[in-house]
Structure formats: C-alpha cells, structure tokens
Amino acid sequence: PILVVPPSNERADVTGSLVFTRLGGDVWSASGTTLDSLTNSNSTKSDSTPVWSPDGKHIHFIRSAKKTVKDGKARYDGKYTLYPTDVMRMNATGSNKKKVFNSLINDGRGVWFSTVMQPSVSPAGNNIAVVSDGKDGSSDVVALYILNSKSGRLNRVDTPFEVYNNASLGHNDPDFNSDGTKIAFTYNENAGTEADPTIAIFTCRTKTKCTSGKTKYLKNGYANPSWSPDGKLLAVETTDGAGRDIALITSAKGVERVQLTNDGDSFAPEFSPNGDQIAYLKRDGQDINVRVMTLEIDEKGKITLVSDKAVTSDGTVDGESGVSW
Numbered sequence: 150p151i152l153v154v155p156p157s158n159e160r161a162d163v164t165g166s167l168v169f170t171r172l173g174g175d176v177w178s179a180s181g182t183t184l185d186s187l188t189n190s191n192s193t194k195s196d197s198t199p200v201w202s203p204d205g206k207h208i209h210f211i212r213s214a215k216k217t218v219k220d221g222k223a224r225y226d227g228k229y230t231l232y233p234t235d236v237m238r239m240n241a242t243g244s245n246k247k248k249v250f251n252s253l254i255n256d257g258r259g260v261w262f263s264t265v266m267q268p269s270v271s272p273a274g275n276n277i278a279v280v281s282d283g284k285d286g287s288s289d290v291v292a293l294y295i296l297n298s299k300s301g302r303l304n305r306v307d308t309p310f311e312v313y314n315n316a317s318l319g320h321n322d323p324d325f326n327s328d329g330t331k332i333a334f335t336y337n338e339n340a341g342t343e344a345d346p347t348i349a350i351f352t353c354r355t356k357t358k359c360t361s362g363k364t365k366y367l368k369n370g371y372a373n374p375s376w377s378p379d380g381k382l383l384a385v386e387t388t389d390g391a392g393r394d395i396a397l398i399t400s401a402k403g404v405e406r407v408q409l410t411n412d413g414d415s416f417a418p419e420f421s422p423n424g425d426q427i428a429y430l431k432r433d434g435q436d437i438n439v440r441v442m443t444l445e446i447d448e449k450g451k452i453t454l455v456s457d458k459a460v461t462s463d464g465t466v467d468g469e470s471g472v473s474w
Contacts, residue, residue: 152177152184153463161441161458164421166241167428168199168208169439170470176210176243179439179460187243196237200473203272205241209249211266212237216253218260233262236277236296249277250301254285261286263303265296267321271329274298276359278323278332290319293334293351295360306332308351308364322373326380329356333374333383333400336366346372348385348403367403371396375419382406384418384427395429397452407452409442417471428460428472436464439472
C-alpha cells in the first residue's frame, strides 16, 4: 500500500531509522526521506507497536493473529475464535520473523491467552518490558512485566500495584534507559472520573532479571515517557484531561524544562538515538501522522526547537502503536 508523504521541501529528514504502524496493522520504517513497508497485514493477522532492539539489528512487535480453537473442556464447548497477542522479532529489513512469546494458554481448564502489549527491549536484549494481564491472563488490569527473550517466561515487576487499596488503573508505556538499569513507565491512578497519570521510574536491583527493585514517582499529569540517550531528560505527554502535548522533563525530579507543542493533539514522543530529534504523533480530526522535531541544546542546557516537520501526511498512522527509533 502507498503511504502519502509531504513534498520533499516540507518533509522531515529522519536520522537513523524510525518504525511505526499504519491502520490495518502494517509496520513501516522511515530513514532519511525514504519509507518502506516491513510487514503486511491481512484478514487473519495484524501487527502493532514495533520497537527497535538497542543494537539496531532487530525489531520486536506484537502480532495479533486469528486462532480458531476447539476446546471441549471449556464451558463454551466447540469451536471459537481468539486473537492472541504474540511477541515477534524480525530483522531490520523485515525478514526472518520469529515468535518470542506465545500468548496462547491451554492448561486443561480451557484455551485463552495472556494479553501482552507495548514491548521495550533492554540493551542486552535479554529482557523485554511489557504490560500484561498476567501469566494466565486472569488479572483485571494490566501491569508491568518482564519477558525473558530466551525462555519466553513472563514475570511481574514488583512495583506497587494495590488495585483495591488505591484504585490503581494499571501501568503502561514502559521504556528501558540506555544502560538497562531503569524502566520509565506511566502509573495510572483514579482521580474522580478520570485517570491521573504519573511518570514512574523503576530501578532494577539486578539487570539480569530486572523484576525486583525500587520505584519512584515524578509529578502527576505526565505520561508516555521516552528516555534521552544520556538519561537526564524524558520526553513525555502532558495531559490536563482535555488534550495531550509534548514536553521535556528531568528524569531526576520531573521538573519541566520546555513544552514543545501547544495544540492538545500531540502525543507518543520518542527521542532519537543521538538526542537531537523527537518523533511524535499528531492528530488532526480523525487523521494521525508521524512528525519529527529537531532540537538544539546549547552548552548551558537551553533547549531550542529548530524545526517541526512531517514524515507522513495521509493520516493513516495507528495512534495506538506509537513510534520507535
């Protein structure tokens, strides 16, 4: 399928390679001013939330593939259809697709699946941070888990999750920092009739497992963090319940350094590997496109927005999948 892009003089020049998903479930990459399709969806499968491995050799993503199962032990005796969410890995070119985690469960009580979403790969590649409803898919809300990329085992991170005590609405948007010692994520609490998102940072006790450690919380009203390469800043969404914008905050105390958009329709920021660009999604009515901001940071730490240009212009980007650099 053709992806419509802006005229060359208005198009963002992407440093490195950026991946995102189009509506319908196709993963695409953007490098320089070139765009390429890496997967093809159809009536039985769709792909989402692609993320780079830190070594730049692989892309992990979620594949939801139609499964027709026959389960005489379940109360719904006979055939029925499931759409499990499996974790996949492919080469940077889209070749050699392999399943890392099979979410389908058949333990004698029936057949169902464990929902797994929003992968983020550790620098060593051994751990993949995800949000999930648990090993057996029985949790009412999603929380932060670590998926071992070799064994395929899923273990919950011991960050606070007292559902019935503080009306937590779950975790989402995990992002490993550049050395794999910390995971930034969104911690959602209940504030009246709305969620009250907070950036949380989990510091791993050991990088090998990264399921035990300590969690600290930054200021409320921020979500969807992305680490800067040096770990000093987080690109985040600001939210007041009416809209979302892009800002930079410090990872140490959550102090806002600069707000980069003011339209209420900008979200899903992602730092580039060299730290001088931020990709994000921009909503215009029902349309969503990928855009790239170029920044300049002087020796005193002052941040200046140099340019803000589009990567796509046809509004067919999947807003649920985000972008990855």
